[in-house]
Amino acid sequence: MINNITLIDDNKIDLFVNQKIIEKYDSGLxxxxxxxxxSAINYLKILDLNINSDSLTKPDLIFLDINMPQMDGFQFFNELRKFDLKDPKPIHIYMLSSSLSLEDINKAKSESLCSGYITKPLTVEKLKTILETVSIEDKNYNYKKPI
Amino acid sequence: MMESVKQDILYNHENELTDLLQNNSILSITDKYGRIIYANDRFCEIIGSNRNNIIGETHELIKSHLHTDILYKKLWKTIKSGEVWKGVLPNKLVDGRFYWLETTITPVKDENGDISRYIAVYNDITDYYNKKGTIKMVDPKGKTLSQNFLNVDLSINSFGKILKAKNKILNTSIDDVVGLYVYDFINPVSHNVVKKQIKKVFNESESSEFETIEFSPKGQQTFYVSKIEPVYNNHNEIIYATIVTKKLRKDLKIKKELRHIEAKYSTIFQSINVGIIVVTDSKGNITEWNKGAESAFGYTEDEVIGNSLTMLISDQHLITSVKELLKAKNHLNENKNGENLEMIGLKKCGQEFPVEFSISNWDNGKEKFYCAMMLDISNRKKLENKLKQKTEDLELFLYRSAHDLKAPLTSAEGLLNLIKGEDINSNVKLLTTLLDTTLERGKLLVDNLSYASAIQDKSKETNTINFKKVIDDTLKTLSGLKNFESIKFEITINQLGIFYSNKELINSIFQNLIHNAIKYSKPISNDHTPIIKIEINQSENKVNITVKDNGIGIDEKCIGKIFDLYYRVDNEQEQGSGLGLYIVKRIVDDFNGEIKVKSEQNEGTFFELTLPNFIKN
Incomplete structure (x- = not known):
């Protein structure tokens, strides 16, 4: 079940729009x-060290922009790969970009940590499709995972 | 006994004897001083003179007993001592005619035993002697007129046979050419001309001239002029003609100019920064080499001259370069136009560098020469690469710009979506619809821009193309356009086998062409049904695509510009980005395909494309 969604984007307006869409879809999210x-990477690092902390919640789903200063979306994946998350439960990371570039799409496809690629703007329909896909994946994951 | 017979012959049978001798031999009798007291007709003929003029005169043949010539000394010594002399005398007459006479001179003594007269009997052996002479004197034939006869007075008969030759400066006769023909010394090319001139001199009694040209072994040309003048005898008959040969003065002038030009060009040749290499045909060996070539290749003249041109070509590219060279050579031989070719040159130090040769040729009648003007194109190549880099940078810039422009548009779109979700009144709702179209147009523009920039990248990837699906998808995408519903689409697809190309670019082509056809269609009415005909015929190697509409058409004045970047047909209703057809054209060009357009205003537009099948190797 998806409860926590994290948005990573240097554009505050996009963040605002996406947040509103998520709220609109389900205000409980x-x-x-x-x-x-x-800063997102740093947050995840701290989170991983304090896995049982109540004040920190691990995201179930991340929407990641590609073009950002300092560290772009692909570099984010590389950083993420550098530390082994102690919590085995995977985070679903979707690229959310305005880019239609084939190069970006192919790069995203070949990125093992990337779950999918969607184009901006995020709409309620797109979000719905993703959340449905993700919950099916999670079910399968849980099913396979021996406890 | 002999004496009495002679006396008898001379005095008693003079008449019969004279008759006999008159007809059958050449005969003369001189007194003891060498004065002619008798000459028969044939003798007169040979001498070319009247008998009255001869009698009493000293005989030209034997008069010169004081002559230093050994031949005559011996002759006189012999006959003075009463002995018979036999030998061949060259009979050079007053008028210059020349005969070889086999001569027997018999002294006749009087009663006192003193020599009173000499009887000379001649045999004309000129012909025989000439033949012999020809055989003996083969050498002068090899020489040319000028070499032999510059400053020589030559006497010839009407057949061009040389009767006499005299060196004007040394004032000596040149016997070894006598009896040969003047043609033996003239370039065969000129034979007819010379023959004609000699004939003219003899037939028309006019002096004449002819010019001859000769090549030195080095290929230098020399011009000569020969003057022929008739010589007459007392009866005003032409008995022979003289030929005097000079170097042509005009030629002297030419030579001066040539020397001047040569000095000029050799200076240019040596000093010019452009490498010039001259190569002869026979072996492809280098015969000339200038400073420019030296500084480019590092070889000095001495190191290069006589070597094959291949020493200047990189080993790695030798075979292809030689092929190119031969091709250029053949091309030159065919139509004489200069040829340019690029190859990789090899410096003395082993360094390779790109070089362009401009090759031209000429010949001097014997041998072909090829001249290669060399341009070191290293700098040009460097600039070309720089330009390529710059183009790539620009492509990237365009791509990044288009990309970056899209981000705010999508943000706006997102915001607009939120607004639409709010509780808004109908006025605002109308505004959001207008804003929607504006944003849609903006997005299309930047999409096209990024397409335009990314074409070269994308064309590298090949996928299998299903034209039916491509067209279906395109129509689906365009279905939102106004007028779409009113348009009748007639689609024919003949696809045989698999077509390989880049899916996205093929999509882009159809999207743009069909979009245009819809955009510029005429509205449906009672007597007009807008039709868009799309036909696809694929063969093994290529596909032929036609898109035909019956829309508003394109103005004749504009049709040449429709593929230009940012060109837009003025239209009140529709605003394009000026990119669509530019993109189509660029894609077609990148595919090495072809695109043609025909259009008539108010009748419609017809696009025809041919694209190659990128069959995977």
């Missing part, structure tokens, strides 16, 4: 926003 990939 919690969103956390980062305006840079670097």
């Amino acid at each position: 919690k969103t956390r926003m980062f305006t840079s990939a670097v």
Whole structure:
């Protein structure tokens, strides 16, 4: 079940729009926003060290922009790969970009940590499709996972 | 006994004897001083003179007993001592005619035993002697007129046979050419001309001239002029003609100019920064080499001259370069136009560098020469690469710009979506619809821009193309356009086998062409049904695509510009980005395909494309 969604985008307007869409779809969903990939990575690092902390919640789904200063979406994946998350439950990371570039799409496809690629703007329909896909994947994951 | 017989012959049978001798031989009798007291007709003929003029005169043949010539000394010594002399005398007459006479001179003594007269009997052996002479004197034939006869007075008969030759400066006769023909010394090319002139001199009694040209072994040309003048005897008959040969003065002038030009060009040749290499045909060996070539290749003249041109070509590219060279050579031989070719040159130090040769040729009648003007195109290549880099940078810039422009548009679109979700009144709702179209147009523009920039990248990837699906997808995408519902689409697809190309670019082509056809269609009415005909015929190697509409058409004045970047047909209703057809054209060009357009205003537009099948190797 998806409860926490994290948005990473340097464009505050996009963050606002996406947050509103998520709210519109389901006001029960919690969103956390980062305006840079670097701060998002730092957050995930801290989170991983304090896995049982109540004040920190691990995101179930991340919407990641590609073009960002300092660290772009692809660099974010590389950073993420550098530390092994102790929590085995995977985070679904979707690229959310305005780019239609084939190069970006192919790069996203070949990225093992990337779950999908969607084009901006995020709409309620798109969000709905993703959340449905993600919950099916999670079910299968749980099913396979021996406890 | 002999004496009495002679006396008898001379005095008693003079008449019969004279008759006999008159007809059958050449005969003369001189007194003891060498004065002619008798000459028969044939003798007169040979001498070319009247008998009255001869009698009493000293005989030209034997008068010169004081002559230093050994031949005559011996002759006189012999006959003075009463002995018979036999030998061949060259009979050079007053008028210059020349005969070889086999001569027997018999002294006749009087009663006192003193020699009173000499009887000379001649045999004309000129012909025989000439033949012999020809055989003996083969050498002068090899020489040319000028070499032999510059400053020589030559006497010839009407057949061009040389009767006499005299060196004007040394004042000596040149016997070894006598009896040969003047043609033996003239370039065969000129034979007819010379023959004609000699004939003219003899037939028309006019002096004449002819010019001859000769080549030195080095290929230098020399012009000569020969003057022929008739010589008459007392009866005003032409007995022979003289030929005097000079170097042509005009030629002297030419030579001066040539020397001047040569000095000029050799200076240019040596000093010019452009490498010039001259190569002869026979072996492809280098015969000339200038400073420019030296500085480019590092070889000095001495190191290069006589070597093959291949020493200047990189080993790696030798075979292709030689092929190119031969091709250029053949091309030159055919139509004489200069040829340019690029190859990789090899410096003395082993360094390779790109070089362009401009090759031209000429010949001097014997051998062909090829001249290669060399341009070191390293700088040009460097600039070309720089330009390529710049183009790539620009492409990237365009791509990034288009990309970056799209981000705010999508943000606006997102915001607009939120507005639409709010509780808004109908006025605002209308505004959001207008804003929607504006944003849609903006997005299309930047999409096209990024397409335009990304074409070269994308064309590298090939996929299988299903034209039916491509067209279906395109029509689906365009279905939102106004007028779409009113248009009748007639689609024919003949696809045989698999067509390979880049899916996105093919999509882009159809999208743009069909979009245009819809955009510029005429509205449906009672007597007009807008039709768009799309036909696809694929063969093994290529596909032929036609898109035909019956819309508003394109103004004749504009049709040449429709593929230009940012060109837009003025239209009140429709605003394009000026990119659509530019993109189509660029894609077609990148595919090495072809696109043609025909259009008539108010009748419609017809696009025809041919694209190659990128069959995977």
